[in-house]
Amino acid sequence: MRWKTVFLSDIHLGTRACQADRLLDFLRHHPCDKLYLVGDIIDFWAMSRGIHWSAEQNTVVQKLLRLARHGTQVVFIPGNHDEALRDYCGTDFGGIQLREEDVHTTADGRRLLIVHGDAFDQVTRHHRWVAVLGDIAYNTLVRLNIWLSRVRRLLGISGYWSLAGYAKQKVKKAIDFVFDFEDSVVHHVRDRGLDGVVCGHIHWPTLKDCDGVLYANCGDWVDSCSGLVEDAAGTLHVVRWQPGMGRPALEAPAPEEDSACVS
Template sequence: MRWKTVFLSDIHLGTRACQADRLLDFLRHHPCERLYLVGDIIDFWAMSRSIHWTAEQNTVVQKLLRMARHGTQVVFIPGNHDEALRDYCGTAFGGVELREEAIHTTADGRRLLIIHGDAFDQVTRHHRWVAVLGDMAYNTLVRINIWLSRARRLLGISGYWSLAGYAKQKVKKAIDFVFDFEDSVIHHVRDRGLDGVVCGHIHWPTIKDFDGTMYANCGDWVDSCSALVEDDSGALRVVRWDASMARPAPELQPHKEDAECVS
């Protein structure tokens, strides 16, 4: 089906962890009227240490530009890993619009703030060296997970298991307690009189309702391979892409209190 809007974040092109092949498969099966790229699309942080740019990653860039040429409105909101592009917000490259943020109106009339979210991460804002070390540790876990996945396939073990996701789940409550990322974003959205927010940054795909204010996170394309999609009624849902099945995997539910579809 053709979606009204697709939201993608944290692709991290230029790294070994980027799952460009799965993203390409997702884009082929999910044409849309509007595409938001919600930050950390290109990982300049990692590329300053070493560059890993594959043919599939190059095809992702070509695919995005092709979508823009063929009528999809493509809006790119840079994140902290591609913050160098923030100097060019207000311009367009190959039909792709660069913006600091955007206000998206859903088909049912809700006004959503579209931001990457790093402005609400106290570590990224005030302790960048800690953020860089955390990023290196996370990428190491993801790379280990690639070998674990190959071993699982050789052993005939079905399904996808994420070491990075497991570690993230174990420490998430502690991180939330200290930094309270989601609550900070929601307070900002309410202060601006908006109905909700779509962001990325923390690699945790989810949709939640905070007393009538929607919080939605796109997830990422290094671990969860997830996106947000909006249908013609204005309902948003999380889609985790299972490339081997060429269809959305139905089991995604990061927290039992989260909703996969909010209208």
């Protein structure tokens, strides 16, 4: 199946936690007319502490450049981890367009703001050192999860279980942070008179209607291995990808409770 648009964020190339092999498998099964890279594609923060660049990660870069050369419109919206690239917004790199943000019109006529989302994270904006410490702690959990996954495979336990995702689900402050972030983004989109937003940043794949404003988060390729796709009718879906799936398991948008959305 060929999609109208695919949205990916938070790939974090240059880190050991990047699941480049799963991303390559996803890209092989999801050809599209337009591809949005919604920030934190390359993790310059982590690379300043030490670079891990695998052959699979190199292939991801080659794959993206190849897509741009062969007719897919590729738009790169830098995030906070690759913010150095914001100085080059408005230019093309190997056919990939760099933009600060974008407004995407879906096949059914909705206008969606495409933005990474770090501007709505008060910790990242005003307390960068706290954000860096949080990033180190998160990466530590993800690296522990790599070892746990190996142990699970040795024990014959199937499926993927995320330690970082489990921690976020259980820690109330993490949940409050997610809802505060979503509320800030939705307020901004409503003030601009747009129909919705596609963002990344918080590694929390989501697709929901918030009192008439569509909130969509791409997730990530460190923990959840998820992205968003737009079909020919203009409907967005969350895709959570596992190797060998062949066909995507789609999650369509649904209304959420008032506590999780702006009223």
